[in-house]
Amino acid sequence: MQKLIIDGGRPLRGEVEVQTAKNATLPIIAACILTDEPIVIENCPRLNDIDAMVDIVRHLGCRAEFSGNDLKVCCKDVTVDVINSDLTGKLRSSIFILGSILSRCRKAYISHPGGCEIGLRPIDLHISGLKALSVNIEDDCGVICCDGSDMKSAIVNLDFASVGATENLMMAGALLDGDTVIVNAAREPEIVDLADFINAMGGKVSGAGGSVIRITGVKKLHGCTYRPMPDRIVAGTYLAAVTATGGSVTVKNVVPEHIFGITERLKKTGAKLSVRGNAVRIVADGNPRALHKLETNVYPAFPTDMQPQFCALLSVATGSSVIVENLFENRFGYTSELVRMGASITVKDRIAVVAGVDKLHGASIKACDLRGGAALVIAALAAEGRSVVYGIEHIDRGYENIEREYSALGAVIKRVGGRDIGA
Ligand code: EPZ
Numbered sequence: 185m186q187k188l189i190i191d192g193g194r195p196l197r198g199e200v201e202v203q204t205a206k207n208a209t210l211p212i213i214a215a216c217i218l219t220d221e222p223i224v225i226e227n228c229p230r231l232n233d234i235d236a237m238v239d240i241v242r243h244l245g246c247r248a249e250f251s252g253n254d255l256k257v258c259c260k261d262v263t264v265d266v267i268n269s270d271l272t273g274k275l276r277s278s279i280f281i282l283g284s285i286l287s288r289c290r291k292a293y294i295s296h297p298g299g300c301e302i303g304l305r306p307i308d309l310h311i312s313g314l315k316a317l318s319v320n321i322e323d324d325c326g327v328i329c330c331d332g333s334d335m336k337s338a339i340v341n342l343d344f345a346s347v348g349a350t351e352n353l354m355m356a357g358a359l360l361d362g363d364t365v366i367v368n369a370a371r372e373p374e375i376v377d378l379a380d381f382i383n384a385m386g387g388k389v390s391g392a393g394g395s396v397i398r399i400t401g402v403k404k405l406h407g408c409t410y411r412p413m414p415d416r417i418v419a420g421t422y423l424a425a426v427t428a429t430g431g432s433v434t435v436k437n438v439v440p441e442h443i444f445g446i447t448e449r450l451k452k453t454g455a456k457l458s459v460r461g462n463a464v465r466i467v468a469d470g471n472p473r474a475l476h477k478l479e480t481n482v483y484p485a486f487p488t489d490m491q492p493q494f495c496a497l498l499s500v501a502t503g504s505s506v507i508v509e510n511l512f513e514n515r516f517g518y519t520s521e522l523v524r525m526g527a528s529i530t531v532k533d534r535i536a537v538v539a540g541v542d543k544l545h546g547a548s549i550k551a552c553d554l555r556g557g558a559a560l561v562i563a564a565l566a567a568e569g570r571s572v573v574y575g576i577e578h579i580d581r582g583y584e585n586i587e588r589e590y591s592a593l594g595a596v597i598k599r600v601g602g603r604d605i606g607a
Contacts, residue, residue: 195431221407283355357399430470474503492559518556
């Protein structure tokens with residue numbers, strides 16, 4: 185069992201380059217199925233989640249190979265086969281691939297992805313959205329069977345601005361005659377990136393980034409080379425870490441407006457941030473102020489994927505903070521591990537009250553989900569003494585070589601592999 189050994193209590197200094205966005209690259213890989221021509225995805229992040237999506241498109245007969253940092257995908261031959269639970273279990277959000285398979289093959293079969301550590305992850309909005317496009321959907325013993333023989337464009341309203349459901353419908357409409365209009369679409373930057381990618385393939389998607397997206401179907405899409413956007417959550421994680429440990433770091437390869445909801449709240453903790461082009465410089469003293477209330481919501485509000493990381497930095501803040509998690513019903517699992525490090529956190533349903541303490545101490549802790557794991561790393565970097573972080577396969581789903589990246593900023597962090605013989 186691999187683990188991270190972190191000797192905390194040191195400020196972070198230097199500069200770091202942000203990786204390409206996992207949550208933009210995943211739907212873009214799925215969208216490669218929309219064409220039989222070769223696609224090159226430049227600077228593709230090397231992550232467990234990306235590998236899981238590559239496994240899925242390969243399972244469908246596509247070729248997908250890494251060449252350096254680029255991922256070359258060619259879906260010349262797509263075979264409609266059941267995307268089984270071994271595949272969907274590793275990547276529950278892969279449900280958005282239905283739209284691209286239906287666009288290309290008019291038939292799709294996928295095992296119900298099921299829930300995960302942070303919530304039930306229902307797919308009702310995906311199903312109702314595809315049904316609005318006249319896809320016939322049946323659940324056959326946990327396998328979702330989609331028949332798109334009679335698919336046609338339509339206006340689709342999403343009861344909730346779901347990121348994945350929006351992506352599913354964008355891909356479902358890309359090759360459909362007429363206009364598919366998504367009302368109450370998700371507005372996340374990753375949605376804009378997917379629209380830009382489909383348009384780079386010769387598609388016609390407009391309105392992405394707003395609440396109404398129009399997809400005018402085209403007869404065929406062609407290959408292209410595309411570099412997805414930088415990862416706004418990885419960027420925010422660096423900034424939250426410096427706020428907790430103190431130091432001065434320049435975070436490069438960011439889109440400032442993508443992380444505005446994050447930087448504005450870090451400023452309220454007392455960190456000093458300045459934007460220079462596509463870089464953000466942060467200077468912090470490691471004694472953040474508490475935030476009276478921090479609520480997660482859909483973009484451009486404060487992102488749920490940054491909630492655990494902020495909880496870690498608020499654990500060592502002066503004063504108490506209230507965190508409200510409005511997106512996922514079970515996203516405070518990591519807080520029990522922070523309490524083992526000396527944090528003072530009370531959780532009730534979707535609310536956590538964080539009473540800042542002067543210092544955390546190192547401990548043996550276990551990550552149970554991706555962003556919760558990032559929070560444990562931040563806490564260990566800020567804590568006095570040594571921490572051992574287990575469950576780092578969760579962290580590797582979204583952070584490329586986390587120990588290399590934070591070591592370059594002066595952190596004392598190393599990955600230890602092999603079978604664990606005790607803490
Ligand atoms: C995407 O998940 C991201 N994943 C998540 O990031 C992110 O937390 C989430 O959007 C919200 O921003 C990827 O992009 C791969 P949703 P997604 O559909 O698409 C409810 C990470 O850490 N809902 O916007 O699954 C759902 O229960 C991951 O990188 C329904 O009720 O998110 C949740 O409460 C974690 N019915 C809310 O919507 C549905 O059919 C947000 O879900 C679908 C969703």
